Amino acid sequence: MNDVKDTSGGEVITNVALKDIANLSKRRGFIFQNSEIYGGIGSVWDYGPLGIELKNNVKAEWWKSMVYDRDDVEGLDAAIIMNPETWKASGHVSSFADLLADCLECKKRFRTDKIQGESCPECGGKLTEPRSFDLMFKTRVGSVEGEALDIYLRPETAQGIFVNFSNILNSSRQKPPFGVAQIGKSFRNEITTGNFTFRSREFEQMELEFFVKPGEDEQWYEYWVEARFNWYIGLGIKKENLRLREHAPDELAHYAKKCHDVEFLFPMGWSELEGIANRTDYDLKQHSSLSGQELNYFDDATGERYVPYVIEPSGGVDRAVLAFLINAYRTETVRDRKRTYLSFDNRLAPIKAAVLPLLKNKPEIVEMAHRIRDDIRGVYRVVYDDTASIGRLYRRQDEIGTPYCITVDVESLEDGKVTVRERDSMDQVRLEASALKNFLKDKLENC
Numbered sequence: 371m372n373d374v375k376d377t378s379g380g381e382v383i384t385n386v387a388l389k390d391i392a393n394l395s396k397r398r399g400f401i402f403q404n405s406e407i408y409g410g411i412g413s414v415w416d417y418g419p420l421g422i423e424l425k426n427n428v429k430a431e432w433w434k435s436m437v438y439d440r441d442d443v444e445g446l447d448a449a450i451i452m453n454p455e456t457w458k459a460s461g462h463v464s465s466f467a468d469l470l471a472d473c474l475e476c477k478k479r480f481r482t483d484k485i486q487g488e489s490c491p492e493c494g495g496k497l498t499e500p501r502s503f504d505l506m507f508k509t510r511v512g513s514v515e516g517e518a519l520d521i522y523l524r525p526e527t528a529q530g531i532f533v534n535f536s537n538i539l540n541s542s543r544q545k546p547p548f549g550v551a552q553i554g555k556s557f558r559n560e561i562t563t564g565n566f567t568f569r570s571r572e573f574e575q576m577e578l579e580f581f582v583k584p585g586e587d588e589q590w591y592e593y594w595v596e597a598r599f600n601w602y603i604g605l606g607i608k609k610e611n612l613r614l615r616e617h618a619p620d621e622l623a624h625y626a627k628k629c630h631d632v633e634f635l636f637p638m639g640w641s642e643l644e645g646i647a648n649r650t651d652y653d654l655k656q657h658s659s660l661s662g663q664e665l666n667y668f669d670d671a672t673g674e675r676y677v678p679y680v681i682e683p684s685g686g687v688d689r690a691v692l693a694f695l696i697n698a699y700r701t702e703t704v705r706d707r708k709r710t711y712l713s714f715d716n717r718l719a720p721i722k723a724a725v726l727p728l729l730k731n732k733p734e735i736v737e738m739a740h741r742i743r744d745d746i747r748g749v750y751r752v753v754y755d756d757t758a759s760i761g762r763l764y765r766r767q768d769e770i771g772t773p774y775c776i777t778v779d780v781e782s783l784e785d786g787k788v789t790v791r792e793r794d795s796m797d798q799v800r801l802e803a804s805a806l807k808n809f810l811k812d813k814l815e816n817c
């Protein structure tokens with residue numbers, strides 16, 4: 371695919387190149403190009419055996435902090451396909467488009483909101499007048515020509531929450547302030563792609579719509595901006611590579627009163643990881659007027675009826691996964707050899723422990739290693755590997771971010787102890803094999 375460049379990047383101070391991350395992702399099974407054997411398709415990606423674990427862990431941490439750790443948020447899983455009226459009400463049919471200009475000299479295409487000046491940022495050539503490109507994927511429901519209904523693949527998960535506002539209010543006994551959390555696929559026919567998974571055409575969002583009484587919106591907005599920034603820091607993103615950026619008035623989406631982006635210093639420059647917006651009562655009012663259904667809240671205690679304001683933290687799962695990969699990537703030289711490792715927070719590591727027999731031709735050692743693997747797996751992903759020398763096995767686990775390697779050796783057969791090696795420090799401790807379960811529980815659950 372002939373993808374065009376996004377020139378929104380700023381200074382580059384992270385020393386990881388996106389190609390290092392993409393190479394490691396492919397080599398080790400984190401992320402693959404979709405339908406690669408046919409030459410792929412632009413900006414669509416598949417998550418491999420380790421990628422799915424990492425992605426699931428990111429989503430589980432988000433769900434835990436948004437739903438399990440609170441009592442004012444409910445979950446939802448709305449369908450991707452919705453009645454197309456939804457997208458009229460939300461404003462997507464009339465205004466979800468990018469303005470693009472082509473360079474008449476080098477023929478590259480740019481988003482006009484991402485470039486400064488009126489000439490080509492690459493070659494200085496003259497640009498065409500901006501043209502509007504629709505970002506929604508259109509398809510059809512039903513099979514008979516003429517009777518089929520034109521529909522869209524949802525470009526955001528949020529609308530599934532708004533149209534279910536009354537269902538959740540009536541079935542959950544929540545009242546404002548309360549939120550609805552959802553993780554799911556979204557689709558955008560992005561024109562300016564590139565930068566690995568950063569801007570994909572099919573991606574996942576994790577969105578919370580938090581409904582509050584008008585007048586309380588500003589304090590809740592501040593609360594969520596801070597909470598969402600701290601979520602990334604709490605999972606190990608380096609503070610110096612994360613910042614908040616407030617949208618200028620002319621940058622705000624049509625529904626937003628205020629918006630902050632959480633930005634991460636990606637190799638191509640500071641870019642958006644998540645947006646936190648004060649969407650006001652825009653969406654509920656729009657859906658009320660188009661559907662004819664009242665979407666509001668009646669407060670029994672005060673006798674007041676109002677349309678709640680909405681604070682929306684909206685993050686991308688794929689962008690978070692990419693940021694956690696970049697953030698974790700380390701190289702160092704150990705005894706004249708380069709060591710690459712992924713320093714993930716234990717909660718995000720795809721594999722929590724690897725059990726490695728020192729001698730694979732000694733059946734008692736192999737048997738003990740299998741027993742240990744069986745004993746500690748179940749709750750976490752644990753692997754057994756005896757396909758190389760111990761040095762290579764350690765390197766393999768380092769490179770995929772496994773925090774603990776457990777080695778079974780000849781002495782283990784006599785004293786029942788194993789060696790546990792920690793990924794980042796490479797420190798080793800000798801532990802009773804029977805104490806491993808508690809050791810891991812402590813390390814993995816109490817981060």
Ligand code: ATP
Pocket residue numbers: 526558560567568569570571573574575642643644645684685686687688689
């Ligand atoms: P951008 O300006 O980078 O296109 P956006 O402001 O349009 O992003 P939102 O509509 O606010 O993005 O979507 C919320 C979140 O969804 C973003 O912060 C991002 O993490 C994620 N997201 C949006 N579009 C994509 C995409 N094409 N690929 C991957 N993630 C995306």
